[in-house]
Amino acid sequence: MAAADVDVGPAALLHEAYELFGVTGATLWRFHTRTALREAGLTVSGRKQATAENEHLLAEQLTTRQIATVLRLNGDVVGGRLTRLLARTGKRSRTELVTVVLTGTLDSL
Structure with missing residues (x-):
């Protein structure tokens, strides 16, 4: 690196x-x-795998600002990705999203 x-x-x-x-x-x-x-x-x-990895990173129990810092991204970019992920999964909160990601049921959505 x-x-x-x-x-x-x-x-x-x-x-x-x-x-x-x-x-x-x-x-x-x-x-x-x-x-x-x-x-x-x-x-x-491996775009599909990269997308899944990004979703796991976004679902970490961190604030949007913390995620942006860790990923070296703008906070607005992270917020947009979270919004799209919530919309795609039909979840209404990051807590629901984390549950889906950690239980491995995200792939079935």
Whole structure:
């Protein structure tokens, strides 16, 4: 990740890190690697899995501001993603959303 931040190192290393973070369940690091891949103009595989990982990150019991800080995003972007996720799932609160994500029933919606 440090190499990506200074634009050093082959793209293969970023892709390898992305895959390793996925295997180990390091969702936050995988998110940051996905961002680095996009910023480097590289393709990111597994859009469906990436969406699911983002939903898990958004469902964490953090404030919108905390999520924005952790993901290095604007608070409005996080708020928009939460709104779309709530609308897509038909849930009315973040508490309901967290329950759906943590029980694994989100995929069936």
